[in-house]
Amino acid sequence: MSRINPKFGKELKKYGATEFSSCYNCGTCTAVCSLSTGDDSFPRSMVRLSETGNEDEISASLKPWLCYYCGECSSNCPQTANPGELMMSLRRWLTAKYDWTGLSGLMYKSLPATIIAMVLIFAGVIGYAASEGFDAEKVMHIGHYFEMFAIAGVFGVILLPNLFRMWYFVILKPSRKRVVEKPESGAKHSSGLTNLLGGIPLRIYMTSLGDFFLHMFTQKRALGCDDNQKRWFEHFILVIGYLTLLFTTVYLDWFSSENLFVIILGYLVSAIVFIVTFDFVSGRIKKSKEVSKHSRPSDWFFVIWLFLMGVTAFLVRLFIDFNIIESNFWLYLFHLTILAQWALIIVPFGKWTHFLYRSFAMYFDKLQKSANK
Amino acid sequence: MQKEPINLSFDALVIGGGIAGGEAALNLANNGYKVILIEKRLSLGGKMIMLSKVFPTLDCSACITTPKVSEISRHPNITIFTESDLTSIEKTGEKNFIAKVTRRPRYVIAEDCTACQLCEQACPVIVKDQFQYNLVGRKAVYIPFSIASPKVAAIDIENCSLCGACEKVCPPGCIDFTQEPREYIIHAQTAIVATGFRLYDPTNVPRYSYGEARNVITSMQMERLLAPTRPFHTILRSSDGKVPDKIAYVLCAGSRDDSMGNPICSQICCMYSIKQAQLLMGALPMADITLYYIDIRAFGKGYDEFYEQAVGMGVRFVKGKVGRITEKENGNLTLRYEDIATGKLKESEHDLVVLSVGVKPNSEPADIFTSHKLELDSLKFVKQSDPLLSPAKTTIEGVFVAGTATGPKDIPDSILSAGAASSEAISYLNQ
Numbered sequence: 001m002s003r004i005n006p007k008f009g010k011e012l013k014k015y016g017a018t019e020f021s022s023c024y025n026c027g028t029c030t031a032v033c034s035l036s037t038g039d040d041s042f043p044r045s046m047v048r049l050s051e052t053g054n055e056d057e058i059s060a061s062l063k064p065w066l067c068y069y070c071g072e073c074s075s076n077c078p079q080t081a082n083p084g085e086l087m088m089s090l091r092r093w094l095t096a097k098y099d100w101t102g103l104s105g106l107m108y109k110s111l112p113a114t115i116i117a118m119v120l121i122f123a124g125v126i127g128y129a130a131s132e133g134f135d136a137e138k139v140m141h142i143g144h145y146f147e148m149f150a151i152a153g154v155f156g157v158i159l160l161p162n163l164f165r166m167w168y169f170v171i172l173k174p175s176r177k178r179v180v181e182k183p184e185s186g187a188k189h190s191s192g193l194t195n196l197l198g199g200i201p202l203r204i205y206m207t208s209l210g211d212f213f214l215h216m217f218t219q220k221r222a223l224g225c226d227d228n229q230k231r232w233f234e235h236f237i238l239v240i241g242y243l244t245l246l247f248t249t250v251y252l253d254w255f256s257s258e259n260l261f262v263i264i265l266g267y268l269v270s271a272i273v274f275i276v277t278f279d280f281v282s283g284r285i286k287k288s289k290e291v292s293k294h295s296r297p298s299d300w301f302f303v304i305w306l307f308l309m310g311v312t313a314f315l316v317r318l319f320i321d322f323n324i325i326e327s328n329f330w331l332y333l334f335h336l337t338i339l340a341q342w343a344l345i346i347v348p349f350g351k352w353t354h355f356l357y358r359s360f361a362m363y364f365d366k367l368q369k370s371a372n373k
Numbered sequence: 374m375q376k377e378p379i380n381l382s383f384d385a386l387v388i389g390g391g392i393a394g395g396e397a398a399l400n401l402a403n404n405g406y407k408v409i410l411i412e413k414r415l416s417l418g419g420k421m422i423m424l425s426k427v428f429p430t431l432d433c434s435a436c437i438t439t440p441k442v443s444e445i446s447r448h449p450n451i452t453i454f455t456e457s458d459l460t461s462i463e464k465t466g467e468k469n470f471i472a473k474v475t476r477r478p479r480y481v482i483a484e485d486c487t488a489c490q491l492c493e494q495a496c497p498v499i500v501k502d503q504f505q506y507n508l509v510g511r512k513a514v515y516i517p518f519s520i521a522s523p524k525v526a527a528i529d530i531e532n533c534s535l536c537g538a539c540e541k542v543c544p545p546g547c548i549d550f551t552q553e554p555r556e557y558i559i560h561a562q563t564a565i566v567a568t569g570f571r572l573y574d575p576t577n578v579p580r581y582s583y584g585e586a587r588n589v590i591t592s593m594q595m596e597r598l599l600a601p602t603r604p605f606h607t608i609l610r611s612s613d614g615k616v617p618d619k620i621a622y623v624l625c626a627g628s629r630d631d632s633m634g635n636p637i638c639s640q641i642c643c644m645y646s647i648k649q650a651q652l653l654m655g656a657l658p659m660a661d662i663t664l665y666y667i668d669i670r671a672f673g674k675g676y677d678e679f680y681e682q683a684v685g686m687g688v689r690f691v692k693g694k695v696g697r698i699t700e701k702e703n704g705n706l707t708l709r710y711e712d713i714a715t716g717k718l719k720e721s722e723h724d725l726v727v728l729s730v731g732v733k734p735n736s737e738p739a740d741i742f743t744s745h746k747l748e749l750d751s752l753k754f755v756k757q758s759d760p761l762l763s764p765a766k767t768t769i770e771g772v773f774v775a776g777t778a779t780g781p782k783d784i785p786d787s788i789l790s791a792g793a794a795s796s797e798a799i800s801y802l803n804q
Binding site for chain 2: 024025026027028029030031032036037038039041044045075076077078079080
């Protein structure tokens, strides 16, 4: 039994899905999807759940994360119901659902809220720099610590609890429901710990970890999409580039490093980040592919801020190498603003989280399938 | 040596010699009006004369159409121009239309031809037979099909090698390579547009592999395989001659589908597919027939019972539109679809796939009216100025419309609308 929310469709429209209610359930979208499989069939099943407002089933579903948006379903939909964009909107909705603070939902639905948050952070950065009398050395030193603490804080306070909530919605809650509805099947000879883990033995949690890291770093499932492999490759080197940039600036302290290897590595990975994101931004402007036709503010913020991060980091280090950063301190402040907005808004409450949720979705999917064997 | 155009006068001009145009012409003629019927192809009868049987009565289509067509062609008040193009029609005043018509040459003296087919036997050129929807070949000189009206040979001059073999064997000597197009100026008091429809071209949907996979055919090709005047006298795959035993129908192939360029229901595909399925069960009792559908729309009198009858006969109905058809090495086809009843993505193998192609408008009629604008609706069918109360009226006073020119219709509805158009035309003539 599931509770139906008749207003769900209206709610989902705020996340970008505007046409899905014209679906007449022919299944073309599922049949043309190259990632859809016998039992894990989508996107029509998700369109149906959205149409009926079955929130429980949607929040327990991993299917939105299993879609990598090639857009075949949307371009072949007889009713122009845009199932691809529905899946995208469900990912946004799920991100908001997993987020215990409720801020993700607020920012996805309201552009002004996002802009206000961005402006506040900008004011905070400038205010802090002013309080230090725009002392370049000091601000840069604190800026480096800020990065470390922001990462640890956001992960510990926001992302980790949200991942736990995702696990609760996807694994634990449905298993409890199964126990209530079919007591004989749910509780069969499983230990107390296994029950606490949603009916999945700890052993499976451990053995599936390999898959988790594989998917996290390669996103290889996206290779199954019918569209060209270029998108996957760009995405792949962007993920690697971004993670390496993070490592280089935070751990290797790129901006004050004297090590030639670290310096060159920083230049390389920041260049990768802004070159790839430049291509993504121009794709969204040209709207040449189905995937880039329906950009929402959250998509724009994500790619543009990533681009700005790459560019400003590259330039800051360049200015340091040319010894002109002190006289052009505004550049570092600009970089720090972008960084703070990225770390405090886009990472915890914006599109960044899809990196985590997609990887964990593959992990949870593996858990469920191994447990069912 | 272009002669002066020939002037002719009639009460009514009917554009299109299919079942709707023929019925409208017959009604007018039976009321004493002089009618000219213009047909662009070699034979009257339109699409109906090509069909196997009609739903839901399973009457033989040819056996109903041919008496009608011969009544039309023998009627003293009806003049028929086949193989003719109406190039323009102008309204110069009330009850005053002037049409320009070009009669293309058949290169055969129609009055003398006995349809003995000796020319066909002699002709060395073989090309695809458009009247059998490319399932078999024909000669460059040919009788269009066995129940064509008029049953007169014609030379396909584009493919003819001008060898003269037909000329030598023709007993009455009626082959005439000197024929030229003839121009006519036709005066009429009213006009009826009965230009019919075009079948959806499934090559627009690459994922259905039509034209690439050898054993994906259209429903019209299946009609020919099933018709009494069929090319093979049995049902087989024209690619390799195998008698199919697992046949699939893909419904809504080019209907109710924005992405295929036709958002509306074609109204006939569910029913003709059910009809073909029943006929196939009779012709191939051991074959499995599966229909993949979105909804079965059996709306007419006796239609739902006809559908239930197919279910009872063992035709499998699967709810789910086919997304992709891929050909296997042995010529069989794999169909990928979502089984809506279970929500599972499935693949199934069939040895013959029939695409139940939809109905598309003929955009030709709009262009031929020069002085007044014959308006079309948003889907490019002829617009009815008063669709509820006078469905046969167009946006030009004195021009009426019959049959599928206004939108998809089955045969009974086409004939009904021809009745409406001819009555409206008679009222107009008597105003």
